[in-house]
Amino acid sequence: KNEVEQSPQNLTAQEGEFITINCSYSVGISALHWLQQHPGGGIVSLFMLSSGKKKHGRLIATINIQEKHSSLHITASHPRDSAVYICAAGGSGNTPLVFGKGTRLSVIA
């Protein structure tokens, strides 16, 4: 079974800081997802990637297939970025997505 580990578990940053959240997985995958869960509970998909790098606004996601590692970066962080960020690894065939436990980010003005 794929094991997905996220770090850090909790992160507090000052507004404007550059933030990195890490995700490691144990078994080769077909795709990795980054999700955002706001305090109200709703979950939104941020990225799905299988190689390289994707960028959307101030968010950047990268993946290194050989090292089984992905990172989510937030540039110029803002209090509205405060949320739980979750990575999920998807294998091949019938294997289900395996989710990390999430990283709780608080950005202070």
Next chain:
Amino acid sequence: NAGVTQTPKFQVLKTGQSMTLQCAQDMNHEYMSWYRQDPGMGLRLIHYSVGAGITDQGEVPNGYNVSRSTTEDFPLRLLSAAPSQTSVYFCASSYGRYTEAFFGQGTRLTVV
């Protein structure tokens, strides 16, 4: 285009009661799934469906039933609620199994 609509948002059940959590999507997605989210744990897959008439078990299926009679709807049934089923439940849909997933707003279920 409503996306994924999940109802109810909150529910309190007594042990032994049954109920159905509703999930509907209007994006013509084939893949739908149900997850539960518990404190300190990642989302865990309960059941999933790859199309109308096809369902399969996920990681934690015991105590739950599903059916998929249409592409749009994927209800989750709790047959006899237990306190261990107290959790937040999310329904999700996607075009394919490993494409972008869209989540419902969640149902916070408490079993007393």
